[in-house]
Amino acid sequence: MMLTLQPLRRLFQKTGAKRVSDDAAQELGKILENKAKDIVLEAKRLSEYSGRRTIMKRDVKMAVKNLED
């Protein structure tokens, strides 16, 4: 897991949630990690398309746009 439970729980608490089950925090972590993987794969594809070996901020931004379509 990329994300540990504690920062995820904090995020729930910041929105005013009083109680959060561990399951719920874990599920959020899983969802975010899958989302991240999709973005990274697309960003990598875009950097390669541009003939670069380094993934840049603009690759990440464009990746999010492409995935929204």
Next chain:
Amino acid sequence: MMLTLQPLRRLFQKTGAKRVSDDAAQELGKILENKAKDIVLEAKRLSEYSGRRTIMKRDVKMAVKNLED
């Protein structure tokens, strides 16, 4: 920031990305954090709708579905 740079960089590297700018990793963190906030707010709304004070896994799952529509 909920997410620190190092786990984000690892995620890039797991997909086979050789080099990643700090900007790119930071941008991914920002995007994931915003996504997380949307999910948490919706999950909280759903738990309240069900008359519960505890956010459960199923609230998170339903929140993701609702946000996809």
